[in-house]
Amino acid sequence: MSDSGRAPGVREVAAAAGVSRQTVSRVLNDHPSIRPETRERVLGAMADLNFRPNRAARMLTTARSRTIGVLAASASSLFGPASSIDAVEQAGREAGYFVTVAHAASLDRAELTAAIDHLGAQSVEGVVVIAPQRAVQEAMAALSLSVPSVALHGAGVAGDEGVFVDQFEGARIATRHLIERGHTRIAHLSGPADWSEARARREGFVAELSAAGLEPVVSREGDWTAASGAAIGAELLAARDAPTAIFSSNDQMALGVLHATRVLGLRVPDDLALVGFDDIPEAAFFSPPLTTVRQDFPELGRRCIARLVALIEGRELAFAAPVAPVLVVRDSV
The missing domain is CATH 1.10.260.40 (lambda repressor-like DNA-binding domains)
Incomplete structure (x- = not known):
């Protein structure tokens, strides 16, 4: 001083x-x-x-701000979007950039435009769009950004260039694990269809069961919360031909399924095998500890920033393969 x-x-x-x-x-x-x-x-x-x-x-x-903007167009309280934002912020700082985040209050085009304008007022050199919902992706496609951008919506569509976690493969390895443990009546607790990750996980589940010659059972859509997992899990378990295994589209809904089994007097894994997705920090402390699929968010953030910086500097950068998901085997199967 x-x-x-x-x-x-x-x-x-x-x-x-x-x-x-x-x-x-x-x-x-x-x-x-x-x-x-x-x-x-x-x-x-x-x-x-x-x-x-x-x-x-x-x-x-x-004449450079060395600032990257992040447009968060999803609930940052959810594990996936929150982890994506954290990973991008960390990777941006490591690359020598300031990172500023603008949250869209809703998914309509006016709110997204307001958030983009907020970032533009800070002279950002590029934008990362955390956009897992189809509605956001469609709205963003209609907007004209004046700076380079990278969309981080995690499913693998045209233009992702390897900057995503392979959700489809993650669902397949989770489902394959259940099949290899001898289960033939397997249900998928589905996430909201507007989310690209939920669609990819559902498609991976169906593909793996179909490859094994088994009939897939897909639940109605949950909303990522434990409450929806408990309600839908109870419906699945009360069915006449109830599944012996459930692959949940995220760990929070899997937590709800654990609650539903206790209410019904069932035990995991004795009466029901259960696999989640995300590997939230609490998953290892569920009762029993949850088998789940881990996403490498730090690597996803590094790839996202590397590609965006390349675009800012007028270079092309693509990754040959997506970020690979990893099955974390615990005690729920």
Whole structure:
């Protein structure tokens, strides 16, 4: 802190290093004309003064904000979207970018436009769209962004270029695990059809059962909550030809199924095998600990930022394969 009580600026750094303010600005902007010994002296003064460059000032000198916007068009309280936002923020900082998040209050086009305008007012150089719902994807397709963007909606559609977790394969390995343990009456507790991840997981479940010559049973749509899992789970278990195994589209709904089994006097895994999806932190502490499919959100964030930065810099970057899901085997099967 300077003697005046305010944070040190370029003037204080220049005085401490014995150089001009222009020289300090050139060091900040990595100008090639600065001699190595001068650069070290300026950087040393910055460290001694705990100097933090002012982002607005740097924008004036570089014409770049080094800021990435995140448009969150889904409930950030849900594990998948929240983990995606966290992963993108972390990867953005590691890449040397500021990250700012705008949440759309609803899924209509006016709210999405307002959120985009909010990011534009902060001079973002690119936008990551957390858009798992079909309605958001359709609305975004109709909007014209003035900066590069990458959509992070997790199912694998044209243009994803490997920046997604393979939801379809994740559902197949979960279902395959149940088949390999001898189950033939397997039901899928489905997520909301408007979400691309839920559709991909349902399709993977159906494909794996069909490949095994078994008849798939798909429930009505849940809404990702434990309450919907409990209600739909009770319906499935009360059916005349009740399943011996359930693959739930997420861990929270699987938690609801566990509740439904207790109410009905059933036990997992003795009377019912259960597999979830996401591997939320609490899944290992369910009773019994839940077998589930883990998504590598940190890797997803790194890929997302790497592709967006490449687009910002005028380069193309694609990944040959999606992020692979992993089956985490615990005690519920």
